[in-house]
Amino acid sequence: QKEVEQDPGPLSVPEGAIVSLNCTYSNSAFQYFMWYRQYSRKGPELLMYTYSSGNKEDGRFTAQVDKSSKYISLFIRDSQPSDSATYLCAKPPRGGSYIPTFGRGTSLIVHP
């Protein structure tokens, strides 16, 4: 079992919808995770951190961690066609490694 799991989608929603993107994780040791966004034919870019201690909000984006169910969520309000991308969750390095581990990503399509 991978340490971070995501449904690959695609998730298709109309413009203006509230989007919920989710990851599950298997190791309870982590206190925070990251969300990256990857547009087609581009490298990923860091979107935001999400901490197990509460929600993190940044504009139309809200990230949260549910430790009891080991669920990481990213919500997008008032979704726009420009939000169409693949969203990757990632866990930080551990055990002497310097490398975060990425999920496979969920493809989001917001249609006008």
Added chain:
Amino acid sequence: DTGVSQNPRHKITKRGQNVTFRCDPISEHNRLYWYRQTLGQGPEFLTYFQNEAQLEKSRLLSDRFSAERPKGSFSTLEIQRTEQGDSAMYLCASSLDSPNEQFFGPGTRLTVL
């Protein structure tokens, strides 16, 4: 544009040939990472440099793959005797202090015929 550049952007080669990719990180970043990404998958770690030292390599990295960062600035990734399974996007990223805040380049798309 994140400031990380990769060249070439696309490479088509025949099986058995050697290829080399270059990555120029953001100038003040001392950490440099190489990843491979295939369709529908997240970035898969290949190797990591801190300055010129190669500190971590994936156990999945075949001995046909080698990477260098000779002066702690740009890096090269070489694949010898390419195979069709090497076809993928090769991503380079750099960071300053935190491995969690990586800046990715646009990638080099390799197609092995």
